[in-house]
Amino acid sequence: MTGEIESWASTPAIRKSMRSNRRRDTAPETAVRKLLHARGLRYRVDYAPDRSHLRNRADIVFTRAKVAVFIDGCYWHGCAAHHRAPVANSNYWSSKVNGNRERDLRVNRMLREGGWTVLRFWEH
Numbered sequence: 176m177t178g179e180i181e182s183w184a185s186t187p188a189i190r191k192s193m194r195s196n197r198r199r200d201t202a203p204e205t206a207v208r209k210l211l212h213a214r215g216l217r218y219r220v221d222y223a224p225d226r227s228h229l230r231n232r233a234d235i236v237f238t239r240a241k242v243a244v245f246i247d248g249c250y251w252h253g254c255a256a257h258h259r260a261p262v263a264n265s266n267y268w269s270s271k272v273n274g275n276r277e278r279d280l281r282v283n284r285m286l287r288e289g290g291w292t293v294l295r296f297w298e299h
Contacts, residue, residue: 186263199220199221199234200220201246201248201298203246203296203298204220204234204235204246207234207235207244207246207296208220208235211235216237218235218236218237218244219235219236219237219238220234220235220236221233221234222236222238224236224238224241224243224286224289224291225285225286225289225291228285228289229282229285229286231278231282233245234246240292241290241291241292242291242292242293242294243286243291243292243293243294244294244295244296245279245293245294245295245296246295246296246297246298247279247295247296247297247298248298249297249298249299250272251272251275252272252275252276252279252297253272253273253275253276254297254298254299256297256299257297257299258272260272279295283295
């Protein structure tokens with residue numbers, strides 16, 4: 176197997192499952208958006224709050240109030256209560272989740288420095 180790069184997925188079934196995960200419009204996001212909309216609040220979805228400095232997108236953004244809401248998945252963001260490290264490719268996945276956590280902290284800091292209120296919630 177010369178020239179092949181090892182996949183992050185340990186099996187084709189795992190690869191298919193992981194690729195089917197949604198980046199936006201997840202069940203927790205849509206549930207929160209329904210509640211907000213029912214209360215008459217209007218917002219942007221999957222929107223970059225500070226497009227001049229960040230390419231990261233918040234799940235829900237109230238532009239006038241400068242509030243960015245993130246609904247973080249327990250697996251992808253390493254929830255202390257629910258995250259279970261996989262056995263296969265554990266080095267890759269632990270590095271990936273740690274990188275996500277570091278990015279979350281960096282994005283929080285940059286947005287707050289720009290005058291934004293950052294709210295983060297776990298999917299659970």
